[in-house]
Amino acid sequence: MAGEIKMTRTGGRPASSGVIQGKYALSVGLPDKLAPDGWSWTLLSDVARLETGHTPSRKHPEYWGGDVPWVGIKDATENHGRTINSTSQYTNTLGISNSSARILPTNTVCLSRTASVGYVVVMGRPMATSQDFVNWVCSKSISHHFLKYVLLAERESFFRFASGTTHQTIYFPEVKAFHVCLPPKDEQEIIAHILGTLDDKIELNRRTNETLEAMAQALFKSWFVDFDPVRAKAENRGPKLPANLDELFPDNLDGDGIPCGWHSGNLLDLCELKRGYDLPTSQRTPGAFPIVSSSGVSGFHHEAMAPGPGVVTGRYGTIGEVFFVKGDYWPLNTALYVKNFKENSVRYVYYALKQVDFQKFSDKAAVPGINRNHLHEAAMIIPPREVQVAFERLMSSTWNRQDANDAESSTLAALRDTLLPKLISGELRVKDAEKIVGRVA
Template sequence: MSSEWPLLTLEEAGVRLIDCDHKTPKAREEGYPYVGIPQLKDGRIVLDGARLISEEDFNQWRRKAKPIDDDVILSRRCNPGESAYVPSGLEIALGQNLVLLRSDGVWVYPPFLRWVTQGPHWWSQVGKYLNVGAVFDSLKCADITKFEVFLPPIREQKKIADILGGIDHKVLLNQQINQTLEQMAQAIFKSWFVDFEPVKAKIAARERWQAHQSAQQPASPVCYAAELEPESVDPELETRMALAAMQAISGKTEAQLARLQTEHPEHYAELRATADLFPAAMQESELGEIPEGWRVAPFSDLARLDTTSVKPAQQPEKEWEHYSIPAFDDGQTPAHEFGADIKSNKYKVHRSAVLASKLNPHFPRTWIPLVEDETAAICSTEFMPFVPLEESHRPFVAGMVTSAPFQSGIMMRVTGSTGSRQRAQPKQVAVMDVVTPPTALIAAYSKLADPLMASTARNISQSQTLAKLRDTLLPKLLSGEITVPEVDSQLDEATETAHV
């Protein structure tokens, strides 16, 4: 138990506090990351949105406080006590009102320090020394070094750090995998439906073929068959255009496609069938050039805006699956709350819905919820819930909402000042014109992207299970309520449940 462990101040435990410069360098378009309080999130450093500074300022700011592996960055203001550890190899400069905590390794195993600053006893120390201000609460540097912490033996600290660090690493790995999966789906959508690469590949292939035919038989009308008589396109030209589109779709070379045809003829046939869905010409439209046979239509032809209102407070004892803006920003994990704690009205979330934030759309938030219980799923009215008219087309609708043209369309339908409360107009967004391909292509993309979405959903579910386990074990391990050997069985059970 922790009562058997020594209780030492940070100073007594050899944890040094290193203060930062109390000024802010000039921001640059490119440069080195300067970490401020907003970059401390859930015990990690999140560089998204970090200020970039010049090399000269970077070196200047690191002269006094140069973070090294396993240091803990601690906030003294705004959200005093919030912390994040410095992972291996991360080169950053520290912003105002942040300090470094660094262990000398004698009493505190350096990787263990990050977990000390996440536990309930740590927050009791924050509360004890907190200076309540009219605008911001704060901690004094001199007081932080007086924080008292229970310290198990170093050998025990290493085991605890390994257990919690291993779980946390898997959660982080899942997040990175999901980012890759999302980028893959977005890249395919952009290639097919924004840049029209398979169509342009066919056009280029036809032009090369015609040039070759002109050089070989300048008087022959055959070389113009694709333009004069589309219904009687030369079979060789058809094959070359299909191969060009297949290369654009798959990223494979012609030699690799030939090998695919030999070794996996069924995959080759499926790829050829997809390539055949793309036309070989462009046409003018009110949104510029689009592939021939495609149309410009309102987004409502693909998905409906569902703003069915729900009043959770009327069912105070029911547990709701709440998709809120803060929950999105906090790792895209819905909050589970009782109706009694939810005061305002919400929107119903359909199982196949795609949520797009109308609040401050210059910071895009698109959420593809993994709804556990449709009767209990609700979202903030700051979201626009779009439900695909054809449920199997959800991946296409998600790709559309996430795409740059759609996000630009949202920005064009914003009201409010340039401050922090700009909002898009949902009814206008719901009917804005979008480039719409034939249903067969929508289905082909959705079939391709659906496994990526399914993998993302599994990883999110697994991460939620692991995060709950980590957060449950943390206070128990730090207090000695549970020992390291006792944790193994829980880890085995969680591993089996999460399919790690």
């Protein structure tokens, strides 16, 4: 097996001689935990080539922009557990040749080791990574799918493997000493297939919902930004809406370029935003109500501070994202939430906020922030209530389908999270797991 692994280029100190045991199938050093029958504890670097990454110099803009995907922390946090085919930043041959970064092959497994520890992605095409990652190029002895699931299952263990006060980091002496508990290759593939069947369906639901959301946004833009139904009537051309919808739209634009009878104002005319509420992590108690931050749902709590359905956007840190919340929720202090919809449709307010250029209202500080009073000044078009309601009715079946997909994905994710540690530790054997998955997938 070792003969299949080419020399790594991580450099630095040798492997740690200590032992820090993970929860299921990973350990720093060789643990005294017995492997299941037919499995064996194996030094990971014996079956997968260990690689790190690097960041081409930002002082040379010519190193950036090109055809080489470059995996950064943002890509990992946004795609945890997935195979990625694109990244938020790209480098090029010049950037690679003038740095310690290397282009790694398809199916390389990447683990974030610093900044945000424990995020896992798999390369869907050749890519390079930043130095925030350790990467494994798998040999024929280990399935990259199986390794991915081991790393996903051991996320809590990475904080035991890491050290540091301000920022937790998994250092290379520990990484070089990683041991993985491996079943035979065919069993690895079966385990990965069982878990992958669930993940594939979850991913299909996610992509379907992205398509449905794009359809809703396209219709909103057509009606309320481009005013297509009004322009079509004014120019006496098709395609025309059904009569019950067509009659809701005027047949001309006024002198300001908006549909006659519609109101042009600002965001405060549409709704009122309010800063969210403090909720330290130490005070959170598990419950049914989502905690919504500037970057989306960040947990659940037993209390809610805002009634649903609601709309939330970022106030501090992450700005520009807008979230629709179906039920009651707790908006965090890093977010702004809609306190008063002023008799406007909740969905209309949600999509209208998504049209706002939040960067115009950012304070441009190192950590971006927004003053809600400034955001209230954003220009806004407010159509009659009946047009907003018609939009909601027309799209209701689309949103219901999204809700059904989300509910199914939650059920499948719960099953996957139950099976994952049991399968990769050998506690549950594949024949029993296949029966369970076969009943729901």
